[in-house]
Amino acid sequence: MTAKLANKVAIVTGAGRNIGEDVAKLLALEGAAVAVIDLDKGRADKVADDIIAAGGKAKGFVCDVGKEEDIIAAVKGIIAEWGHVDILVNNAAISDNKHMFDITTEEWNRTLAITLTGPFIFAKHAAKAMVEKGIAGAIVNVSSTSGYYGRDRAIGYTTAKGGIVNMTRSMAIQLAPHNIRVNSVVPNKIGSPVGRDTFNPDRKVVNLRNRHGLPADLAKAILFLVSDDSDFVAGTALWVDGGVSAIMPGSD
Numbered sequence: 001m002t003a004k005l006a007n008k009v010a011i012v013t014g015a016g017r018n019i020g021e022d023v024a025k026l027l028a029l030e031g032a033a034v035a036v037i038d039l040d041k042g043r044a045d046k047v048a049d050d051i052i053a054a055g056g057k058a059k060g061f062v063c064d065v066g067k068e069e070d071i072i073a074a075v076k077g078i079i080a081e082w083g084h085v086d087i088l089v090n091n092a093a094i095s096d097n098k099h100m101f102d103i104t105t106e107e108w109n110r111t112l113a114i115t116l117t118g119p120f121i122f123a124k125h126a127a128k129a130m131v132e133k134g135i136a137g138a139i140v141n142v143s144s145t146s147g148y149y150g151r152d153r154a155i156g157y158t159t160a161k162g163g164i165v166n167m168t169r170s171m172a173i174q175l176a177p178h179n180i181r182v183n184s185v186v187p188n189k190i191g192s193p194v195g196r197d198t199f200n201p202d203r204k205v206v207n208l209r210n211r212h213g214l215p216a217d218l219a220k221a222i223l224f225l226v227s228d229d230s231d232f233v234a235g236t237a238l239w240v241d242g243g244v245s246a247i248m249p250g251s252d
C-alpha cells in the first residue's frame, strides 16, 4: 500500500509533545516531510530526531506562533529545506485557566495571540506559499469542545477556540478557489490537559467510549482531514470527543 502523504510537506505547530507530537509522527509515517514547530527547541528537536530515527523526514523549527516574524521565518526555512508546503496543522495553543475577574489584559492578549491570531497568521503565510506554487493544500485548525461551551475556569481560551471554528469556515471559503481545503477538529480531554505533560489516569471520563482520549485518536482524525481520503470535506468541524457532546447535560 502506498503512503497517504508521499512527497508532501507538512507543518505541525506545537508538535513538541502530546497531541502535536503524535500528529507529526503519524504524518511522517505516512510519508510527509514534517516541520516540527515548537517554542521549545529541545522538544521540537527530540520529536524530529525520533521521526528521523524511525526512517522518516523531519526538522525541528523554533517558532513562537504568537509572533508574526517567527512564523514568516519558519515558513521561509521550510521552503528552503523542502521547496514547498502542502499541509498545515495549527495545533499550538495555551489556556488561561482563569475566571474573567482574575485574568489580566496581558494574559488575555497572550492567550488570544497564540491560540487564535497565531493560527490565522500561520495559515495566511502557509496558504500564500501554497498558492505561489499552485499546491492543492490542506489546513487543519485544532479547536476544542471549549470553543462551543462556556467554562468556569477559562475565558480567553474558550473565546479563542470558538473563534477557531468560525475562522475555519471563512478560510475554507476564501481558500476554496485555490484548491486548499480547511477544516477544524474538536477534541475533548485528550491525554494530559493543555499546558501540562502529565497524564492523570484518574481524570474523570464522561463519554460514550468509556476511556480516555489519546493523542493518537486526534492524529488519526487529522490524518484523514489532510489526506485525499477527505477530498469532499471542507469547512467542517470534526468532533473527536468520544461522543461526550452528544449527551444532554443532566439527562439520564
Ligand SMILES: NC(=O)c1ccc[n+]([C@@H]2O[C@H](COP(=O)([O-])OP(=O)(O)OC[C@H]3O[C@@H](n4cnc5c(N)ncnc54)[C@H](O)[C@@H]3O)[C@@H](O)[C@H]2O)c1
Pocket: 013, 014, 015, 016, 017, 018, 019, 020, 037, 038, 039, 040, 043, 063, 064, 065, 066, 090, 091, 092, 093, 094, 114, 142, 143, 144, 145, 186, 187, 188, 189, 190, 191, 192, 193, 194, 195, 196, 197
Ligand atoms: N489536551 C486536551 O485535552 C485538549 C482538549 C481539547 C483541545 N486541545 C487542543 O489540542 C491542541 C494540543 O493540545 P495539547 O494538550 O497537546 O497541548 P500541550 O500544552 O501539551 O502542548 C502544546 C505544545 O505547544 C507548544 N507551544 C506552546 N506555546 C507555543 C507557542 N507560542 N508557539 C509554538 N509552540 C508553542 C508547547 O511547547 C507544547 O510543546 C491545542 O490546540 C489544544 O487547545 C487539547
